[in-house]
Amino acid sequence: MRRVAIIGTGMTEFGELWDLSFRDMGILAGFEALHDANVTSEKIDAMFVGNMSAGRFIDQEHVGALIADYAGLAKTHIPSTRVEAGGASGSLAIRQGFLSIASGMHDIVVVGGAEKMTDVGDDEVMNIQSAAADQEWETVFGATYPSLFALMAHRHMHEYGTTREMMSSVAVKNHKHGSLNPKAQFKREIRPEDVERSPPVSLPIRTLDCAPISDGAAAVVMCPLDMAKNFTDRPIEIIASAQASDTLALNQRKSITEMAATRVAAKRAYEMAKIQPKDVDVAEVHDNFTITEIMAIEDLGFFEKGHGGRASLEGKTGLQGEIAVNTSGGLKSRGDPIGATGVAQIVELVQQLRGKADKRQVPDAKIGLAQNVGGTGATVIIHVLGVGR
């Protein structure tokens, strides 16, 4: 396999972007990434687009071709591929871009992720999000995306003594990080009591335990590592790409206090990258709910199973902690435009490994890890990045 590097990144601000259409967002993120990479558009060989549900959000499938078209790339007829795995759609696009270069098929590849969620009503957003869970065994009976994670949270509290306070600490920390990120949807800090007084969604999950509904797009430019030095002094290498699946429905799993797919994908990723969990300096993990981050930092091996809540409360995952988690603000505070999220995680890690993360910089960050979840963990994708040599 050829080694693959990221040479440019771009993203829109995340939030309620009333003035930008789906196609506008895709173009803005893409052009920022091309500019950052010093690549002109006629050099692009292929594009991959992560998107969960444009078919339902904006009545538009076939968004791979759409974005290529609006980026002016129809004239070079580049292949453009849309991939989907619920909330993990963005990192799935990263992975397909990686494979297409690793295989030798393509050299310069743009990977984008985008979702336009705010053009439909809130109820409909909930229905659409929940379509990443099992329609026949969960959502048709009224289970929603938050209610499924509430089951996990309850059980995690029961088995490990995880508390309301620990969950709140995750939200507080991620808002703090988000306040340092100019592109975050929420750039303001919150207090634990804000989380605890926020309206219940599906207890124990409250409004401020949840990632928001967001519009946004993110993009990266990739190429073979041995070509990357032509474009940048500091290419960031994708040193591992791993993906695992699990049952779509929660009720089929042995445990709902862990994501088995995270554990399996992490094992594969650590082997491929030849690293241990302790080698990771900075991680972006999937915090669609506060409990999800707690499970992630356990399943990734950063903390022992059942200790993730306490570690969060003790500040071990903050910028000055043992391992900096969700320095971007995470889904919680940076925002979660579904298909864009996995790509935005990579954008953040690249900034960190370049040493360009400004006020949220993790000193001397050398290894970054991104974990991105689809559904309630039926797809988990992990990428490990390092400074290219």
Add this chain to the structure above:
Amino acid sequence: MRRVAIIGTGMTEFGELWDLSFRDMGILAGFEALHDANVTSEKIDAMFVGNMSAGRFIDQEHVGALIADYAGLAKTHIPSTRVEAGGASGSLAIRQGFLSIASGMHDIVVVGGAEKMTDVGDDEVMNIQSAAADQEWETVFGATYPSLFALMAHRHMHEYGTTREMMSSVAVKNHKHGSLNPKAQFKREIRPEDVERSPPVSLPIRTLDCAPISDGAAAVVMCPLDMAKNFTDRPIEIIASAQASDTLALNQRKSITEMAATRVAAKRAYEMAKIQPKDVDVAEVHDNFTITEIMAIEDLGFFEKGHGGRASLEGKTGLQGEIAVNTSGGLKSRGDPIGATGVAQIVELVQQLRGKADKRQVPDAKIGLAQNVGGTGATVIIHVLGVGR
């Protein structure tokens, strides 16, 4: 790049499959392919699923994980990836499976395609299909999928003298082939006058110019060519995979009597396979409407531009013609469950190159080509298959 072979195929019958759910169909096709390949499910390294719009047809996104789950593969946590490019979703899955093996990432890969279209009303099917065209510039103004192809047909008639009779001959030929295919949706022959008397959809396109609405799934098993001999005496190699895009909206194209993406993808495919159009013995092309097959056989270089209609009328694309086109019955007669179609094309070519196509066998077929179209040609994917050596 590692060389890649197909070692097994499976598919459901196509049609209105009231007794089979989306997941049932996926499993049936997949298990038939595994059985054909002599591969047990624990040997599978990854899965790719082509599907256009399960989110709207059955309220279910995340169908990569769904199919892996219902195939019993959640226990081995294999990566499973859904891809989408409108009507080209199936061949897009073939291509991603191909890249994943060519790269060295995976060895044994199952590629499936599936769509369950008949669980929603006919009007809604039309809306969903049309979402592969440009929502902002076409469908929002009332353009539908058939009406866009009707524009192409009218212009083709105007520029090249293509006639009603020529278009009818495509439908007649494909129904004839379909009558020889036990898995075809329509296993009966039709006469030219049946096409000409069928109700108008969007003139010049009549009902019998159109591929039907279908349920169905198809699957193949792939592995590196050098491993294929462990499973089969006659592996079928993917000797080229090429993909090209074009503008999503018709009105942005220089010509609507050709698909530029077909011409570009064909050029790339012929170069990669080191063949000429005349070397192709059997082709499955995208005949969602009769005019689409006429354009395809021109744009693929089988016949001169403007001569495709006459060639069809003269029987040059029949089983005994110069080049056998759509021996399966094509989308027209075999059926067109959108995400399954591109995979079903490959299933047919594998049968032909194995010499196992029974009454529709093309004598001594050595090179097969599949051309699969998304939208009105904004994505075209071409694969060339040969007998593995």
